[in-house]
Amino acid sequence: MTRHTGIDTSFLEGLLGYNARRAALVIIEHFVRGMAEFDLRPVDFSVLSVIHHNPGVTSRELCASLNLLPPNLVGLIRGLEQRGLIERQPHPLDRRAQGLHATAAGIELMQQAETRASSIEREVATRLSPQEQAQLIEMLQRIYLN
Numbered sequence: 001m002t003r004h005t006g007i008d009t010s011f012l013e014g015l016l017g018y019n020a021r022r023a024a025l026v027i028i029e030h031f032v033r034g035m036a037e038f039d040l041r042p043v044d045f046s047v048l049s050v051i052h053h054n055p056g057v058t059s060r061e062l063c064a065s066l067n068l069l070p071p072n073l074v075g076l077i078r079g080l081e082q083r084g085l086i087e088r089q090p091h092p093l094d095r096r097a098q099g100l101h102a103t104a105a106g107i108e109l110m111q112q113a114e115t116r117a118s119s120i121e122r123e124v125a126t127r128l129s130p131q132e133q134a135q136l137i138e139m140l141q142r143i144y145l146n
Contacts, residue, residue: 034116034119038109043076044079049110051106052102059100080106084105085105086100086103088100
């Protein structure tokens with residue numbers, strides 16, 4: 001599907017990675033705008049969502065589930081703590097670890113932000129039926145989940 005610009009991108013348009021990246025850029029652009037009111041970047045949103053839905057999750061578990069490098073997570077956690085959105089508590093099973101928990105402010109923010117994220121997803125996927133959206137998510141997950 002060569003675009004009307006006169007530039008032949010047909011080879012690229014046949015590549016899964018190219019199409020996934022182009023779609024991701026559109027989705028992320030809308031997401032960044034929609035999350036600005038919550039002062040959440042996509043990675044902040046992901047980290048806070050996992051903490052919100054998994055009270056007591058450890059930093060190690062967060063890194064594994066979101067494919068983040070530990071040094072990158074340190075600053076994210078610090079920033080969310082400074083904003084009063086999360087807190088550390090002793091882990092019940094591992095004295096060396098600390099569990100991460102959303103505060104009341106974090107829970108309230110995530111409820112609003114997740115509602116907005118769902119709305120953004122609906123807005124950017126209007127050309128896909130709900131079944132096509134579910135199928136696309138399932139197919140993409142087959143690529144990156146073991």
